[in-house]
Amino acid sequence: MRTETSKRLHRAAARLIPGGVNSPARAWSAVGGNPLFIARGYGSHITDVDGNDYIDYVCSWGPLILGHAHPAVLEAAARAMETGTSFGAPTEYENRAASLIVDGIESVAMTRFVNSGTEATMSAMRLARAATGRDMVLKFDGGYHGHDDALLVRAGSGVASQGIADSAGINSKLASDTLIAPYNDVDAVESLFAEYGRKIACVIVEPVAGNMGVVPANSEFIATLRASTSAAGALLIFDEVISGFRVAYGGAQSLYKAKPDITVLGKIIGGGFPVGAYGGSAELMSHVAPLGEMYQAGTLSGNPVAMAAGSATLELLRDSNAHADLDEKTRRLAEGMEAVFREAEVSACVNSACGMLTVFFADSPVRNMADALSSNHIAFSRFFHAMLNQGVYLPPSPFEAWFVSLAHSDEDIELTIAAARDASSSLDA
Numbered sequence: 243m244r245t246e247t248s249k250r251l252h253r254a255a256a257r258l259i260p261g262g263v264n265s266p267a268r269a270w271s272a273v274g275g276n277p278l279f280i281a282r283g284y285g286s287h288i289t290d291v292d293g294n295d296y297i298d299y300v301c302s303w304g305p306l307i308l309g310h311a312h313p314a315v316l317e318a319a320a321r322a323m324e325t326g327t328s329f330g331a332p333t334e335y336e337n338r339a340a341s342l343i344v345d346g347i348e349s350v351a352m353t354r355f356v357n358s359g360t361e362a363t364m365s366a367m368r369l370a371r372a373a374t375g376r377d378m379v380l381k382f383d384g385g386y387h388g389h390d391d392a393l394l395v396r397a398g399s400g401v402a403s404q405g406i407a408d409s410a411g412i413n414s415k416l417a418s419d420t421l422i423a424p425y426n427d428v429d430a431v432e433s434l435f436a437e438y439g440r441k442i443a444c445v446i447v448e449p450v451a452g453n454m455g456v457v458p459a460n461s462e463f464i465a466t467l468r469a470s471t472s473a474a475g476a477l478l479i480f481d482e483v484i485s486g487f488r489v490a491y492g493g494a495q496s497l498y499k500a501k502p503d504i505t506v507l508g509k510i511i512g513g514g515f516p517v518g519a520y521g522g523s524a525e526l527m528s529h530v531a532p533l534g535e536m537y538q539a540g541t542l543s544g545n546p547v548a549m550a551a552g553s554a555t556l557e558l559l560r561d562s563n564a565h566a567d568l569d570e571k572t573r574r575l576a577e578g579m580e581a582v583f584r585e586a587e588v589s590a591c592v593n594s595a596c597g598m599l600t601v602f603f604a605d606s607p608v609r610n611m612a613d614a615l616s617s618n619h620i621a622f623s624r625f626f627h628a629m630l631n632q633g634v635y636l637p638p639s640p641f642e643a644w645f646v647s648l649a650h651s652d653e654d655i656e657l658t659i660a661a662a663r664d665a666s667s668s669l670d671a
């Protein structure tokens with residue numbers, strides 16, 4: 243496979259942009275080699291600048307649940323652009339997108355749009371602090387909630403792939419208000435609440451973790467979070483930036499039948515354009531300016547093009563049998579992977595939820611970040627490159643979710659399983 247043009251462009255980019263990338267997850271630090279520059283994508287496939295074609299399981303890290311360049315999304319965005327790209331004043335596009343979210347996510351009666359998941363989690367946390375008058379936040383080891391100072395502590399995939407525990411430049415006073423517990427660990431949550439309960443403003447959790455690789459929460463863990471926060475007068479924030487409208491139309495909260503106080507969304511709701519949102523009850527959202535005392539604003543927030551593309555995506559998901567179909571595709575891929583590794587006698591644990599999965603080269607179940615870290619990363623790097631050579635583009639880190647879209651065909655899944663069979667022969671995990 244020739245990748246000379248990607249290499250040349252990466253050399254040029256590295257002189258202009260740190261590491262040649264605008265987000266570290268794109269840098270291939272965990273697997274080695276040269277990131278590919280992508281020329282185009284259509285459906286489940288992408289083509290790099292040297293003309294190589296791949297089945298894509300990154301899908302822009304989650305937004306593209308319909309696949310690349312879906313005609314309904316392109317048309318919605320193009321139509322919106324014809325009438326102007328941004329006004330800094332309200333548009334009908336925002337009403338349509340907000341009502342899709344309010345109708346789709348049961349715990350959300352009112353929502354505010356922002357421009358990224360990071361902005362949304364940061365604002366959700368500020369809202370929790372405003373509403374409770376407390377400062378402390380409890381998050382989980384390996385949970386990534388964007389790069390806000392208070393949340394960039396033991397933050398999973400991107401940071402773990404870089405081999406740095408935390409970031410430099412974090413305001414240590416803010417970070418010291420962040421408590422950490424292992425994911426899926428009920429006892430740890432209960433003992434932190436016993437010690438700090440009345441100081442905790444909120445717990446923030448990915449109800450299906452995607453940033454230590456895919457690790458679904460167990461029901462008891464979610465129930466404990468709900469009970470502990472309610473008892474202590476703290477708020478429960480579900481970060482559904484990945485899981486919202488993916489693991490089910492109603493998000494992970496509909497699967498766990500749990501009602502968070504604040505829900506954070508992103509990715510899918512922008513249809514491939516920059517977006518984030520946070521929402522909750524009307525009473526809680528009345529703290530947000532201009533209704534209340536918590537200030538939060540944005541020049542491009544609720545951008546009409548992003549709103550139009552996101553609404554087209556959500557309407558298509560809502561009005562079709564999308565999630566049953568996506569679940570079936572994901573299940574087939576996960577089971578195919580498990581069979582391949584069983585036959586090849588390679589130790590592997592395949593974790594999945596609708597539309598997302600991760601293969602961990604581990605010989606026991608992966609339930610938290612410590613388990614993920616103890617998986618075999620060298621085996622993953624070999625596997626990643628062996629798959630790439632056969633035209634399958636996986637996330638370049640052992641701690642990331644592979645994203646399955648509705649555009650992935652039966653043939654794509656069969657080809658991926660066949661490629662894994664071949665790749666597994668090069669592993670001695």
Ligand code: PLP
Pocket residue numbers: 303357358359360361363386387388389448452453481482483484508509517518
């Ligand atoms: N929350 C979760 C669960 C995420 O996976 C991400 C990004 O991957 C974020 C928040 C931050 O979103 P963004 O990258 O749009 O800032």
